[in-house]
Amino acid sequence: MGENPNMDTSQAEEIVKTVTYNVLRYDPDKDSKPRMQRFQVPVPKGRTVLEGLIYIKENLDGSLTWRSSCRMGVCGSCGMFINGLPRLACQTQILDLNADEIQIKPLPNYDILKDLVPDLKPLLEKHKYIHPNLVRREGKEIDGLTGEFFQTPKELENYIQFTFCIKCGLCLAACPTVATDANYLGPQALAQTFRYNTDTRDEGNQFRFDLIDTADGTTKCHFAGACSDVCPKGVDPAFAIQLLKRDMLLHKLHIKRKEKGVPILGKVTDGKRMKGVPDAPEKTV
Amino acid sequence: MLKESTYWYLFLLAGLFILVLLSIHMTIMHLDQLLVAIGIGSGDVLKFQSVLARGRQSFFMVSYIILLGAALYHGLYGLRTILFELNLKKGLQTAITAVLLIGGLGIFVYGTYVAIAAKMM
Numbered sequence: 001m002g003e004n005p006n007m008d009t010s011q012a013e014e015i016v017k018t019v020t021y022n023v024l025r026y027d028p029d030k031d032s033k034p035r036m037q038r039f040q041v042p043v044p045k046g047r048t049v050l051e052g053l054i055y056i057k058e059n060l061d062g063s064l065t066w067r068s069s070c071r072m073g074v075c076g077s078c079g080m081f082i083n084g085l086p087r088l089a090c091q092t093q094i095l096d097l098n099a100d101e102i103q104i105k106p107l108p109n110y111d112i113l114k115d116l117v118p119d120l121k122p123l124l125e126k127h128k129y130i131h132p133n134l135v136r137r138e139g140k141e142i143d144g145l146t147g148e149f150f151q152t153p154k155e156l157e158n159y160i161q162f163t164f165c166i167k168c169g170l171c172l173a174a175c176p177t178v179a180t181d182a183n184y185l186g187p188q189a190l191a192q193t194f195r196y197n198t199d200t201r202d203e204g205n206q207f208r209f210d211l212i213d214t215a216d217g218t219t220k221c222h223f224a225g226a227c228s229d230v231c232p233k234g235v236d237p238a239f240a241i242q243l244l245k246r247d248m249l250l251h252k253l254h255i256k257r258k259e260k261g262v263p264i265l266g267k268v269t270d271g272k273r274m275k276g277v278p279d280a281p282e283k284t285v
Numbered sequence: 286m287l288k289e290s291t292y293w294y295l296f297l298l299a300g301l302f303i304l305v306l307l308s309i310h311m312t313i314m315h316l317d318q319l320l321v322a323i324g325i326g327s328g329d330v331l332k333f334q335s336v337l338a339r340g341r342q343s344f345f346m347v348s349y350i351i352l353l354g355a356a357l358y359h360g361l362y363g364l365r366t367i368l369f370e371l372n373l374k375k376g377l378q379t380a381i382t383a384v385l386l387i388g389g390l391g392i393f394v395y396g397t398y399v400a401i402a403a404k405m406m
Contacts, residue, residue: 181370182372183372249290
C-alpha cells in the first residue's frame with residue numbers, strides 16, 4: 001500500500017524521529033489469544049498517539065481497529081493503555097511520552113472486542129444504574145417542564161467539576177479495586193452519584209443512597225486515587241467518593257438532608273430589560 | 286443484616302472509641318514514669334497486684350468491655366472487608382457476615398465475663 005497523500009508528513013512537516021508502535025492485536029474470530037505487533041511510525045512535532053494509529057491504518061495495516069471520534073478530548077472514545085497508563089490517544093502527544101517505543105493496549109479491566117476496542121458495557125451499565133438524571137418527586141416537573149429550575153452559581157460550583165465526565169472509562173481502567181472486583185460500582189458511577197445528589201434541582205438523594213449502599217458501593221473504595229490521576233478532564237472521582245461517604249453519614253444523622261429540590265421559576269412577566277441590552281434579532285425561520 | 290453503610294459507620298465509631306481508650310491505656314501503661322513524676326501514678330503498673338487493683342475498679346471494668354467490643358468490631362469488620370475483596374458471591378458474603386457476627390459476639394460475651402469476674406475478685 002502506498003502512503004496516503006493526506007498523511008504524508010514529509011513535505012509539510014519535519015519528521016523529528018521515528019518511533020516503534022507495539023500494538024496489541026486481537027480478533028476474537030481468528031485469534032486464540034492477543035498478540036503484539038510492531039509498526040514504525042514517523043513523528044513530526046505535535047503528532048498524537050491517535051494520529052500515529054491513523055498513520056498505521058492508512059499506510060501500513062488497514063485492519064488495525066480502535067474507537068475514536070472527535071480527536072480533541074471531548075468524546076472520550078479513544079481511551080487506551082499507552083505506555084502503562086490509561087490515556088486518551090488523541091490527547092497524548094508522542095514526543096511527550098519521551099520514548100522510542102510506544103506500547104498500546106486496550107484499556108485494562110474491560111473485555112476486548114477487537115484490537116484496541118474495549119467493551120465499555122460495564123461502565124455504561126453502572127452509569128445508568130445510579131440514574132444519572134434529575135429525579136423529582138413530581139415527575140411532571142421533568143416530563144412537562146414549564147420553566148427553569150432556580151439554581152445559584154454557588155450551588156452549581158458545588159458539583160460542576162463532576163459534570164465534566166466524558167464517560168471515557170479511564171478511571172475504571174486505572175482503579176485497582178475494579179481490577180479485582182468487577183462488581184464494584186467504580187469511580188465513574190459513584191462520582192456521578194455525588195454529582196446528581198449535590199445538584200439542588202435533584203430530589204433523588206435517598207433513592208441513590210439506597211442504590212449504592214451495598215458491599216460494592218462507596219465502602220469498597222480503597223482511596224488509591226488512581227482514577228483522579230488519569231482523568232483527562234481533571235475530574236476528581238476519588239474526592240467525590242469521599243464526599244459521598246460524608247454526605248451519606250450526614251444524611252443518616254439528619255444533619256444535612258436535602259428533602260426538596262429547588263422550585264421551578266415562574267414565567268417572567270414584569271421583567272425589564274437591562275440598560276444597554278439590544279433587541280433580539282428577528283427570527284429567520 | 287444491616288445496610289452496608291451502617292456497618293461502616295459503626296466501624297468509624299469503634300475507631301473513635303479505640304482512639305480514646307487506647308490513649309488512656311498508653312498513658313497508664315507506657316507513660317507510668319511520667320505519671321509518677323507528676324504525682325498521680327504508683328509506678329508499678331505491671332505488677333500482678335496492680336493489675337488486680339485496676340480490674341476491681343468499675344471505670345476499668347467498663348473501659349475494658351468497651352475497648353474489647355470496639356476492637357473486636359473494628360478488627361472483624363476489617364477482616365470482612367478483606368474477605369469481600371475476594372469477589373465472593375452474595376450468599377457467601379452473607380454467611381461470612383453471620384459467622385463473624387456470631388463469633389465476635391461469642392468472644393465479646395466471654396471477654397465481658399472475664400472483666401466482670403475480675404471486678405468481683
